[in-house]
Amino acid sequence: MRLLVCGGSDIFARRVLPGLPGLGVTALDVASRSGRRMEGPPGLLLRFWDDPEAALAASDADAVYVTTENSRHATLALAALASGRHVIVDKPAFLDLASAERACDLAAKKNRVLAEATVWAEHPRVAGLIQAFADRDTAPARIVATFSFPPLPPENFRHRPELGGGALFDLGPYAVSPGRVLFDTEPEEVVCRITSRGPAVETAFTCLLVYPGGRSLAGTFGFDTGYVNRLDVLGPGLAASMDRAFTPPPGAALPLSCNTPRGVRCVDFEPADAFARFFARAFAAMERGDGDAFIATLLADARTLARLRSSAG
Template sequence: MPAGAAVSRALRLGALGCSSIAARRTLPAAAAVGELALTAVAARSPEKAAEFGGRFGATAMTYDELLDSADVDAVYVSLPTSLHHEWARKALLAGKHVLCEKPLTLNLEQAEDLAELATKQNLVLRENFTFVHHPQHTRVRELLDAGRLGELRTFSASFGIPPLPADDIRYQPSLGGGALLDVGVYPLRAALFLLGPDLRVTGATLRFDEGGVDIAGHALLTSASGVTASLDFGFQHSYRSRYELWGSAAALSLDRAFTPPPGRQPVLRIEEQDHVEELWLPPAHQFELSLRSFAVAALAGRDESEAAWLSSSVETARLADEVFANAAGVSDDRVVAP
């Protein structure tokens, strides 16, 4: 459905959890999507739910009330990662479509469980990786497929952010915290998007803080066709959000790959031995695009295309598990084998 097209009715959305990403990005974007209507919000405390409800024009509810509500067609889950599987599962069993913040789950087993349940229930289940909806990545893949870079040899990606406040839940292992599941999954998902699903982790390192949470890491991957991928991520860095594809004929790089502001005009930089070319692309609001894609899919009714979305989420979880399994741990200046 084209942006701005009229809809006969809107998908009634309930927000389960009042997170920072919900407040800053997702719910403001939802207000601009004509195919969506936020009808309910739920939080651990009635006060938080009431504050969010007042801010976004929705009814404050408890978690269970939201799942039971006849005024909710779909649930947006933005709880701590450790609660994603439990509440996404409950929402699917309640007959609601689900848009879940990334990562979908803590591990592959949980991701497979949700994918199987969504299929059985004939419901749409999406992981809210908004960046894959930005047209800049589709353009990159088109250039790859057209042979603009020659034979692809390597892919490298980085997503790092400065240290977070000490009380941030991403420093709490019990809540599913850690750099891999927060920022590391972006390069993993980008590798899947651009290189295909036949990826394997061949090496990894994770750096842990004194509380036992991973705060930075590096992973090496190989595709079935022999393309190698080098991925860096963490909470210890100056900000970086970029990737590069290096082929036999040229290299392509993209900055702000995962978090471009809505007004940013992306630039694909293509470098050859004696030539540099810059392709300027139109700006796009990836949160609105992700929400609209989810709403349109849910309103139309689940079709065969949803299998690809579920497969991508399962494959991302598999790769994250492989990074954990392959990783040597670095802590207190000591290296410990996995």
């Protein structure tokens, strides 16, 4: 399989590139306006381009991974789909609901996979969390999500609104996806307030999402505090907690803390690579020609993110 990568992001270089040969990728085209060159793992054939649009026209890749600034996702994803390729897009895949709907409609018409790379739930610890509730014959009812970290450098694109910057776009996918994963539905009510602003974009927000049956998610997200990355999930008879919930490191065992009336029990999960598991699932869907689940997931998160932004004003 040949993969075309549009963009030269750090997340691609650090978390995706090293694992591609193990996922069946034998050749790679990397197209970045920055001219970035990187070394690939042994056995992976690399070609470099300075213009993603030119690479889309000339590359014979089977699939495209878009990992540019947020503002360029829609144009590149739509062009890749129009050319008949499968597409994976970094989160947030699209900056408005209309673009997401247009891309999903095109992917469905062409029978192509269109997947948003919000990968945290691929880690086996999340399946272990769901199973912990099932083992007690109960289900999650409340989610408390916190993902906040120190200020980003001033030159980071997340400070630039014309590039799709701001905390709502950067961290919004982590606010809208836990309810989808753990409640398997979209919220009935969405409330969001900006709690911190920089010179050009919002740098923090807090939100409340209310789901059918009285279930809820309360969240705090931003890049203006000390580091915290945590998910607490509460239900009848069980309260479960995960640190490093949204960016699970691939090389470390991670604990799941379960607090029950009988006491606290910690379960350690072996190291796992959420990015590799996500790409493996997407590549398998491409082989089957079945992208319906990925399209449904992308649209559900896009709808909720649009409501989050609308509430924030």
